[in-house]
Structure formats: C-alpha cells, structure tokens
Amino acid sequence: MGTSRLTFLIASFLLAGASLRAQAGPGALPRALKLGDYLRDDYVRGLIASRSPFRSSVYDSPQSAKVIRRDGESVLIAVFNFHEGGPDFVILPNGSLAVESDAGSDLSNLTFTILDSTRFRMGFDKFEPQTFIYVGNLDRYVAKFTVVGDYVDGRNRRYAFRADGTAVFPDREFKYSVGTDHVLNHFDYFEDETAHVTYGFKWHNGVLDLFRTHGAIGQDVDNTPFSTLRQCCGKR
Numbered sequence: 001m002g003t004s005r006l007t008f009l010i011a012s013f014l015l016a017g018a019s020l021r022a023q024a025g026p027g028a029l030p031r032a033l034k035l036g037d038y039l040r041d042d043y044v045r046g047l048i049a050s051r052s053p054f055r056s057s058v059y060d061s062p063q064s065a066k067v068i069r070r071d072g073e074s075v076l077i078a079v080f081n082f083h084e085g086g087p088d089f090v091i092l093p094n095g096s097l098a099v100e101s102d103a104g105s106d107l108s109n110l111t112f113t114i115l116d117s118t119r120f121r122m123g124f125d126k127f128e129p130q131t132f133i134y135v136g137n138l139d140r141y142v143a144k145f146t147v148v149g150d151y152v153d154g155r156n157r158r159y160a161f162r163a164d165g166t167a168v169f170p171d172r173e174f175k176y177s178v179g180t181d182h183v184l185n186h187f188d189y190f191e192d193e194t195a196h197v198t199y200g201f202k203w204h205n206g207v208l209d210l211f212r213t214h215g216a217i218g219q220d221v222d223n224t225p226f227s228t229l230r231q232c233c234g235k236r
Helices: 003-024 041-050 138-144
Strands: 036-040 064-070 073-080 084-091 097-101 111-116 119-123 130-136 149-152 158-161 166-169 172-178 189-192 197-204 207-214 227-231
Touching: 036 041, 036 138, 041 130, 130 138, 138 172
Parallel strands: none
Antiparallel strands: 036 064, 036 130, 064 073, 073 084, 084 097, 111 119, 119 130, 149 158, 149 227, 158 166, 166 172, 172 189, 189 197, 197 207, 207 227
8 A cells, every 4th residue: 555545544534533523522412401400391381371380280291300410420300290209310421311210110212302401301101202491499480480479468467478488477487388299289389397387379360368278288278268468569
C-alpha cells in the first residue's frame, strides 16, 4: 500500500472517530432531568382549571413521579394515585432507563423519552405513554393552585394560606399541606400538620368553604362549612 493511500485511510479513520465522539458527547445526549416532583400534564391542566385535586385525579397510569439522586445515579420513581410507589428506574447517561425495581408491573413494553430538562414521556404495562412535567415541590405546587392566598370570613377576620406551607387562622398559625391522595378521602382537603387534623375545602362561586371532618382518619366530611372565606388583599 502506498504512503499516500495509508495516510488517507488514517486521516479518514481519525475524522470518523472524531465524528462519532461528537455524536456521543454531552451536547448530543438528552439533557438531565431536574431533581424533584413531576405531574402528568393532564392532571396539571385539570388542577389549574378546577382548583380541585380531587376532580383533577387521573387513574389510568402513574399520576406523578419523582427524580432523585441515589448512590450517585439519577433515579426515577413512579407513583400511583399519590398513594403507592410504582417501578423504580435508573436514568442512564444516554437517556434510557434501567429497571431497578418493577413493583409487579410488566415493563417489557416500557417507553421513555426525555423531552427537555423539565419534561419526559413514559409508558409501561397497560398504560399509554403520558407527558410528565416538572413542578419542583409537589405540596407547594398543588397549594399554589388551590388555596394559597389571603382571605376574610363573614366576620371580617383574616385568614391566609401562604406559599411556604404556613396557614394563619384568627386564633393560630400552623403548617399545612393540601391533600392529593384520594384513595380514602373522596373530597378536597388539607392537613393541619401541627395539630394533625384534616379539614375539607370546596370552591364555589368564588368563595372557599372550609369543613371539619370526622372518622378514624378524617375520611368523612361535614355537610355544613364552619367558615366561608372570600379572597382579599391582592391576588393569590
């Protein structure tokens, strides 16, 4: 083989190798997903439109997912009904998934695509692929579109549900979270995490009714509100 021919082949090989490395380099890989909570996009649309987690519930696939760092790897955890864990996956550097735990699901038909750092599509078992979007902190996100704001009741007493998870009532201040798990509580509710008490809530005609609950775990809600609030003092 002539020297010029050998030089040409070596140069071609090096160029091809450089091209392959560029295609496989960080810029060509799917962007890493942000760590935190993700919700199905149809759940999010329903939540924003209705201000009701209960009416926004969807049951034909995982409703939410969480991306965490564990042992130096990004792990995606699927969650059903905001109540029970589904499969766990390791997100590989090439944007595909490796099954860590199947949680009893059929994962032979798993599909997964990272759309960008805040969105992915996933389907498995009998569930059609759905788009999940990043919401950061699930509790804070759901509260923002349901109860966060300043209010007054019929006696002009002030109430507030703050974005940081603090509620202020006329007689006390406490930490709260809006419920998303409706397996047992078939109504919208929030938890007083300080006193460990469950309250129901319902929007109608632009006012917010608050209800006491009863039962072993607050799974039954009163028919009559103990307070009716209207928003005041600026936007939510």
